[in-house]
Amino acid sequence: MRYVDHDLVVKRMGGRKIVNYLFKGLFMLATTIALLALAILLYRIVTQGAGNLSWEFLNNFASRFPEKAGIKAALIGSLWLMAVVAPTSIILGVGSAIYLEEYAKKNRMTAFIRTNISNLAGVPSVVFGLLGLTIFVRALSLGNSVLAAGFTMSLLILPVIIVAAQEAIRAVPNELRDASLGMGATKWQTIVRIILPAAIPGILTGSILALSRAIGETAPLIVIGVPVIIQFLPSGVMDTFTALPMQIYDWSSRPQQEFQAVAAAGIIVLMAVLLTMNSIAALIRNKFQKRY
């Protein structure tokens, strides 16, 4: 006796195919809705903001008058912020990842730490803002400086960088470690010469994506008390500053209709920065295709 009745299979095939097409259509619809929403958003921002984009806009400080308002302080401020966040978070993040993956004994304690690092990545950014306010702004009296904000943002993205770096390090095959150690290399030599070079594409990609999150974050900056109307550029990490999302938030919350267009222009600048960073990440990913 046969278990698969081929006549029956043929008879029921029609229904199966309909279900098949139905789901294909459903998923296409979902994708279309998402893309459509994105397209509308982009269209509105570009049509609203493009008119305000000019060299003056990039080169002017904030102003009460929409036609004179510029984004210089915020753009340069964001760059200053990155100059603190990038080294702080990458050094701490990669260091922690190396410790957890290569040195720490695999026991309950480290397993606990590992899961909680991933959990930390899900903590709302406002909470990190409060932490930064307590520790950096007040306890260490750094005020609302670039340094205080940079450290706060570093804490915020640290878990993401640690997890990305851990994954990149874990993806390096053990055979490579064995080969290096088997030739009399020390653990440190193996890490520096074999593991990190192999893991660097993954580490950089993860770090850049984390940094682009830090560039777009507003909540921690508001909590720390980063000002908006600033008529000078910071000349060091101890100076106060403002950042792109703060500036955009301020413009968009003003009553005058003209400032909505200015805010849209600010968003275009912010998106340009983010797109650049993400393309760099994609470039790195493609350039260092893994060979093992």
Add this chain to the structure above:
Amino acid sequence: MTTISPVKTVKESKPKEQNSPKKSVYLTKQLNLWYGDKHALKNIDLDIKEHEVTAIIGPSGCGKSTYIKTLNRMVELVPSVKTSGEILYRERNIFDANYGVEELRTKVGMVFQKPNPFPKSIYDNVAYGPRIHGIKNKKILDEIVEKSLRGAAIWDEVKDRLNENAYSISGGQQQRICIARALAIEPDVILMDEPTSALDPISTLKIEELVQELKKDYSIIIVTHNMQQAARISDKTAFFLNGEVIEYDDTDVIFSNPSDKRTEDYISGRFG
């Protein structure tokens, strides 16, 4: 019973042996090893001579890899490992507290089952060992790289592509790059754990010929699943079973006139 007669003649080296007995390179005394509760090596006694090829054979899981990895203490990378007994390498116990593993591994190179070149150029692969041991001079490195690649019989195949990634060549060539990489630290002993099991017959043959060549300058300990290979290339053979050494003798004795029934059964393919 079908016994495999060794192709190569051990007799050539016999007269010399009688004049001056070969020195031991590794003397294992009452070695025991546990992975947690699992007793993987039991009271191993082995006297491995220099300038010989010593083959280690036995069924899967009998402890061949464990034993060979103990010889350069790579086995200690598994956190649960405990050992007792002694392994004297050139008369010094490698388990001594003041014996540095890095020092030991500089004298004892290892070639693994799966070719594992670094994702670097062929040149950088071979130069890796000398570099970590502090050699920076480009001319000296060039010389070492050429000498090692010649020693591994692959110089002619790769001399024009030293800067290409080591993954751009065939598996058999990669394995010879790995051998060259091991030679570059100018070791005394080379450990090989099934170096040809991932390779095609022609690459295997090349590596077998190479092993014959290398034993003039090095002592070689090779794990193999392939009985014909053990018979072809080794001087001595140790038969492992369930973590014990059942029999250890000249290869032609093991393959033509084993004294233990279990050895005979294994080499005639009756189990394992």
